[in-house]
Amino acid sequence: MEGALVLFSFNIRPTFLFSVGIPCVLVDIDTGKKITNYINTASSPEAKIEPARTITGTLAPKVASFSSRGPSPDYAEIIKPDIAAPGANILAAKGNSYELMSGTSMATPHVTGIIALLKALHPNWSPAALKSAIVTTGLPQKIADPFDYGGGHINPNRAADPGLIYDIDPNDCNYFFRCTVMKTSTSCDTTSVPGYLLNLPSISVPDLSPNNYVNMQLFLYKCF
Incomplete structure (x- = not known):
């Protein structure tokens, strides 16, 4: 032309x-x-436009350049992010049309849908148990580390039967937020509770010393 x-x-x-x-x-x-x-x-540069095609190969899952990285700026004992999910170039509904969109707004619905399916499969599981199931069964990628993707790329089939679960007593969470986040000393014997004392499916001890001890509780769940 x-x-x-x-x-x-x-x-x-x-x-x-x-x-x-x-x-x-x-x-x-x-x-x-x-x-x-x-x-x-080139004296006479030329270009040839060919029909579009899909490039094959192992391109995904891959952590996007715009994805937030850890550690948590507020509580280094709690590893963030928790999990990675599809969130780049997602074909999504927008009004009466559609659009390719990227970001947490695209990744979150994937995780929400998987959690809903897990809750239907295991109606007695607590929110902490559901979180543990997806975090401990994610697929790690060699091109990244836990501060990039947390437990790994979410895998719903493996999360349905995780074997071991890290469950959390809601009272432990309330105590953590009262004493560490809100710092209401009237209801606490300390104003700082290490995050690694929570029964989370990931452990981070920033200031490791011989006097640090981490006790975890595991619960066995088996699907038949």
């Missing part, structure tokens, strides 16, 4: 899609530099 204008944008991270309203080609920085060098050095 003679007289056509093509816009190349290469100052982006190719981890999520977005619309710019005009025909364009989005590439990463390295590819963009190669294209620019070709245009500047």
Whole structure:
């Protein structure tokens, strides 16, 4: 097509899609530099546009560049995030149409749906037990660490039969929030309760010393 204008944008991270309203080609920085060098050095630079195709290979799951990382800025004893879920380039409903969207708003519905299915399968499980099931059965990825994805990429099939559960007495949570978050000394014998004393499915001891002890309670659940 003679007289056509093509816009190349290469100052982006190719981890999520977005619309710019005009025909364009989005590439990463390295590819963009190669294209620019070709245009500047070739006497008659040419380009060939081929039909779109899906690139095959192991591209997912992968932690997105915009995903928040840990540790928790407030309580280092509690590992955050808890779990990773699909949240990049999700085809979602928007009004009467649809759109590719990314972020926590896309990942959260995936986790919520899985929790709802687990609750239907195990109606007697507490919220802490449900959380433990997904955190302890996530699929770790070698390209990241717990501060990137928590327990790993969520796996609903494994979470349905986790074997061991880290359950929490609601009174322990109330005590933690009263004494550590709210710091209401009238109802506490201390104003700081280490997060690692909660029966969480993940353990973090920032200031490890010979005098630190972590006691965990495990509950055995078996599906038949």
